[in-house]
Amino acid sequence: MSEPFADLTPEQLHDLLHQMLLIRAFEESAEQLYLQGLMHGTMHLSIGQEGSAVGACAALRPTDYILSTHRGHGHCIAKGARVDQMMAEFFGKETGYCRGRGGSMHIADVTTGNLGANGIVAGGVPMAAGVGLSIQMQRQERVALVFFGDGATNEGAFHESLNLAAVWNLPVIYFCENNQYAMSMAIGRASKVEKLSDRAAAYGIPGVTVDGNDLVAVYTATQAAVARARSGGGPTLIEAQTYRWKGHSKSDKQRYRTKEEVKEWQERDPIARLVEKMFAAGLLTEAALNRRQAQVDAEIAEAIEFAKASPDPDPATILEGVYA
Amino acid sequence: MSRELTYAEAVREAIDLAMARDERVFLFGEDVGVYGGAFGVTDGLYQKYGPERVRDTPISEAIIAGVATGAALTGMRPIAEIQFMDFVTLSMEQLVLQAAKLRFMLGGKVEVPFVLRTPAGAGTGAAAQHSESLENWFVHVPGLKVVMPSTPADVKGLLLASIEDPNPVIFVEHKLLYRTKGVVPEGYYTTPLSQSEVKRTGCDLTIVATSLMVMRALEAATKLADEGIEVEVVDPRTLKPLDPAPIIQSVSKTGRVLIVHEAVKTGGFGGELAAVIAESEAFDYLDAPIRRLAGLDIPVPYNRELERRMVPQVDDIVTAARRLVREAR
Numbered sequence: 001m002s003e004p005f006a007d008l009t010p011e012q013l014h015d016l017l018h019q020m021l022l023i024r025a026f027e028e029s030a031e032q033l034y035l036q037g038l039m040h041g042t043m044h045l046s047i048g049q050e051g052s053a054v055g056a057c058a059a060l061r062p063t064d065y066i067l068s069t070h071r072g073h074g075h076c077i078a079k080g081a082r083v084d085q086m087m088a089e090f091f092g093k094e095t096g097y098c099r100g101r102g103g104s105m106h107i108a109d110v111t112t113g114n115l116g117a118n119g120i121v122a123g124g125v126p127m128a129a130g131v132g133l134s135i136q137m138q139r140q141e142r143v144a145l146v147f148f149g150d151g152a153t154n155e156g157a158f159h160e161s162l163n164l165a166a167v168w169n170l171p172v173i174y175f176c177e178n179n180q181y182a183m184s185m186a187i188g189r190a191s192k193v194e195k196l197s198d199r200a201a202a203y204g205i206p207g208v209t210v211d212g213n214d215l216v217a218v219y220t221a222t223q224a225a226v227a228r229a230r231s232g233g234g235p236t237l238i239e240a241q242t243y244r245w246k247g248h249s250k251s252d253k254q255r256y257r258t259k260e261e262v263k264e265w266q267e268r269d270p271i272a273r274l275v276e277k278m279f280a281a282g283l284l285t286e287a288a289l290n291r292r293q294a295q296v297d298a299e300i301a302e303a304i305e306f307a308k309a310s311p312d313p314d315p316a317t318i319l320e321g322v323y324a
Numbered sequence: 325m326s327r328e329l330t331y332a333e334a335v336r337e338a339i340d341l342a343m344a345r346d347e348r349v350f351l352f353g354e355d356v357g358v359y360g361g362a363f364g365v366t367d368g369l370y371q372k373y374g375p376e377r378v379r380d381t382p383i384s385e386a387i388i389a390g391v392a393t394g395a396a397l398t399g400m401r402p403i404a405e406i407q408f409m410d411f412v413t414l415s416m417e418q419l420v421l422q423a424a425k426l427r428f429m430l431g432g433k434v435e436v437p438f439v440l441r442t443p444a445g446a447g448t449g450a451a452a453q454h455s456e457s458l459e460n461w462f463v464h465v466p467g468l469k470v471v472m473p474s475t476p477a478d479v480k481g482l483l484l485a486s487i488e489d490p491n492p493v494i495f496v497e498h499k500l501l502y503r504t505k506g507v508v509p510e511g512y513y514t515t516p517l518s519q520s521e522v523k524r525t526g527c528d529l530t531i532v533a534t535s536l537m538v539m540r541a542l543e544a545a546t547k548l549a550d551e552g553i554e555v556e557v558v559d560p561r562t563l564k565p566l567d568p569a570p571i572i573q574s575v576s577k578t579g580r581v582l583i584v585h586e587a588v589k590t591g592g593f594g595g596e597l598a599a600v601i602a603e604s605e606a607f608d609y610l611d612a613p614i615r616r617l618a619g620l621d622i623p624v625p626y627n628r629e630l631e632r633r634m635v636p637q638v639d640d641i642v643t644a645a646r647r648l649v650r651e652a653r
Contacts, residue, residue, distance in 0.1 A: 067394075098429060099431030101431050102429045106430065110433050115397060118422075120417060120421050123417070125390070126418050127390050127391075127418070129390060129391050130391035130394020130396070130397070130402075131398050132394070133395050134398040135398070138399060144394075157387070157418075160384035160386050160390075161387055161390060163384065163387075320432060321427055321428045321432030322466050323469075323491050323565070324427060324435045324490035
């Protein structure tokens with residue numbers, strides 16, 4: 001790769017940087033609101049993984065589908081969702097994307113092609129094959145990209161889905177965000193292969209491992225997989241190596257990893273890396289970055305205000321939505 | 325125009341009509357193509373519609389349910405087949421945690437219109453892992469519909485209604501019903517879901533039965549009529565969402581009810597039916613306790629006689645009905 005930004009234009013780069021900053025600000029705010037007792041339940045933060053969410057979605061069209069994971073806030077924003085309706089969902093409000101019925105773990109925006117986060121590890125992976133088949137049978141130019149974590153690769157459903165997508169040549173991109181831990185289980189203790197993308201060989205499809213904290217590398221790999229899928233070349237398995245800075249969920253004491261390890265990965269911050277690269281290329285100034293950060297902060301503040309001012313679901317509607 | 329068809333032919337005709345009518349409908353599952361399905365139900369459809377719309381899958385039940393869900397979510401109308409109902413155990417996550425809940429979890433913004441057809445039941449000597457009747461597991465899951473037809477005419481109309489329905493439908497066929505014959509109207513028609521039907525009228529006792537047990541209950545009713553006992557047979561047809569009114573009405577009239585199903589008794593649909601009746605105004609009309617006749621609480625045995633004894637037979641229904649008519653509360 002000779003070009004440091006592949007075919008991304010400066011405008012696109014600014015937009016992608018904005019998305020990464022927005023995801024981080026959204027999640028940092030959500031965590032604060034949770035700690036203040038303003039949100040209940042739990043949440044799974046993807047702070048540190050913004051490069052893979054944004055890089056992957058950058059290679060997609062608005063009409064393409066994604067299926068997401070329990071750590072799916074970044075995917076949702078990167079696919080084009082509005083942060084105010086997301087925030088409202090986190091507050092359990094009627095104006096939220098799921099009318100307050102889904103919460104963080106089921107956040108979805110079908111209008112932007114996000115078919116939903118998922119509380120089940122590998123839960124979206126079998127459905128992705130169905131979405132791919134639907135695209136293929138309807139002769140659409142779409143693709144389906146399914147995000148899942150390293151933990152999902154050890155579910156039986158992963159095997160069934162990749163095998164079927166391979167034999168039916170489905171337009172699906174299997175995008176593994178390997179953040180090194182399935183809750184507390186280190187990937188090295190859960191899988192004997194050197195790279196998770198090696199598993200692609202078992203299905204006769206291409207597999208590629210990329211630095212998930214390098215936005216451009218993620219974008220480039222996804223772009224190739226998308227092009228293959230769109231032209232009838234079938235599925236690809238992408239492994240993006242990344243790291244979550246926060247615990248698995250809100251109950252995690254993080255006994256399974258060291259502070260040094262976390263610090264080491266924090267030094268590979270996907271946002272800082274893109275910023276430095278853009279500085280070096282003269283595409284971004286300190287002042288412009290500050291302006292953008294201020295813009296992002298204002299967007300989040302507005303989203304929180306919208307969420308707080310929104311009505312709760314009417315208990316009289318509790319039975320709605322079970323059946324169509 | 326009507327003519328006689330077997331239950332299996334009626335299923336096939338329904339699939340054929342749905343596929344001819346709606347391009348979004350397709351059929352897939354293990355050996356449904358060239359082979360024609362393990363019970364021959366889909367025979368000829370592959371030849372008529374080709375490999376794209378009649379698809380053989382690898383032996384991967386989780387992905388069959390996943391493909392049905394994902395394709396339904398994005399504009400298709402899949403008909404999935406799980407070869408034996410026992411094998412839905414391998415599909416449960418996608419059915420229960422995804423398909424059933426997606427619409428609700430996503431605030432009512434999606435539809436998941438698919439039909440999962442599967443043959444249930446004992447009586448073929450296939451022993452414990454190919455004879456299950458697991459319908460009540462699905463009755464317990466909000467978001468799924470459960471349909472269990474007993475006659476060729478019903479299976480055709482209910483299957484077409486299920487394919488048109490915008491929700492995931494678990495469509496339970498019975499292996500021993502496949503060869504039974506009955507009058508089936510020609511052409512496209514739907515039999516509405518969630519409508520229980522009185523299959524025979526009588527005034528002494530109500531039998532509420534499902535699937536194959538409806539046929540056995542009707543046979544028992546004929547025998548009992550010779551003894552002067554007039555039995556009313558009610559077939560819920562759709563177990564979820566249940567249409568309780570005809571059941572409650574019938575029990576209010578006869579004052580006695582025997583519930584018959586093939587699935588094992590404990591945790592079976594009969595418990596739900598008994599509760600629905602007991603909680604209704606029919607309770608005031610009961611002249612005897614609500615009785616259930618169901619599968620024994622054992623895995624389905626291989627030996628012919630043991631297998632027969634595990635599942636209610638016509639004579640068992642006759643005996644239970646006779647006893648109940650003599651019983652007083």
